[in-house]
Amino acid sequence: MSNIATLAYKSAYAEPASPKPANFAELAAISIDDLTLEFQPGRPVLDKISLSIPHGQFVSIVGPSGCGKTTMLNLLAGLINVPYSGDIRLLQHPPRLGSHDVAYMLARDCMLPWRDALGNASFGMEVRGVSKQECQERATRLLARVGLAGFESAYPKQLSHGMRQRCALARTFALDSSVLLMDEPFGALDVQTKLQLEELLVDLWQAERRTVVLITHDIGEAIAVSDRVIVMSGRPGRIVSDTLISLPRPRSVRELQKSAEFHKIYAHIWEKLEGDWRASDAN
Incomplete structure (x- = not known):
């Protein structure tokens, strides 16, 4: 398992969740205010990011x-x-490493080869x-x-x-975490499988309404599953648009492919992305 995968496991699985206040549903689940981050001096990765995400969105x-x-998910x-x-x-x-409030699904399934799907x-x-019984x-x-x-009883190699991504999705939703962070979990799949898993993700989320932040390069996927789509600029990352x-x-993710409103929203978000690329090329 890679270092980042190991850290993600520790983040998702290590320490107890915070007690929830009485007005929990009214509070922002995630709040980012004027965030700027540099790994190297003078070369910001994130620049003045401000974002508020209500609980359950x-x-x-x-x-x-x-x-x-x-980087923002991490x-x-x-x-x-x-x-x-x-x-x-x-x-x-x-944010703190080891919080039970967070479950993190990476782009790779990160399944343990010596454990079967149930394990x-x-x-x-x-x-x-x-407890073992509740886990099973x-x-x-x-x-x-x-x-x-x-x-x-099938092992990852089988x-x-x-199917491995389905198992990873089950592992993520099995955790009792208020916030799910998902980093391109379906990016490497074929179109049909991707649509099936997007449909599945929507069904799971609609049943539980946890707070989810999904990273994706697929505009159609973002629209189909989300309440909001945030468009970020090229480096340094800034928020270009925030579309409800x-x-x-x-x-139904599959039925949305036939929706005129879906394609209208797609065109709007694509215009925001394309506009930022034109601006970057001009500079």
């Missing part, structure tokens, strides 16, 4: 490679320990101290929901890429 972030999207998960200016709050607290789906819960019951239920019933997705819920 599904937000996608799109933007060119290298604009700081994943900051929220407490994975980056470098000085920055501005303020970041996750459930009213500064992989249970892994995060086990590390968090959930919850993991079995989630594997069935993601279409892997009957594959509980599963397709899409007015498409009604519950949604």
Whole structure:
């Protein structure tokens, strides 16, 4: 497992969640105020980012490679320990490594090859101290929901890429975390499998309404699953636009492909991305 994957596991699985205040639903789940981050002096990765995400909202972030999207997720998960200016709050607290408030799904499935699908789906819960019986019951239920019933005893080498991502999705949703961070989880899949998993993600989210921040390069995916789509500029990353997705819920990702409103929103977001590219080329 890579270093970043190991850190993400620690962030998702290490220490107890914060107690929820009485007015929890009224508070912003994520608040970023005037955030600027530099890894090298004079070369900012993120520049004056301000963003507020209410509890239970599904937000996608799109933007060119290298604009700081994943860096922002890693900051929220407490994975980056470098000085920055501005303020970041996750459930009213500064981000910290090991918070149970956060579950992190990476672009790679990061399945453990010596564990079967049930063992992989249970892994995060086990590390968090959930009883063996509850781990197995919850993991079995989630594997069935993601279409892997009957594959509980299959090892990663016996599963397709899409099936491994389904297992990773089950592992993520099995965690009792208020905030889900997802870094291009379906980016490497074929179109049909990708649509199936997007549909599945929407179904899981609509049943539980957790706060989700999804990084993606796919505008269509961002619109189909989200309440809001944030467009970021090229490096240094700045917020170019923040679009509310007015498409009604519950949604079917496949049916949206036929929606005129879906394509209208797509054109609007593409215009924002293209406008930033033109500005970058001019400079």
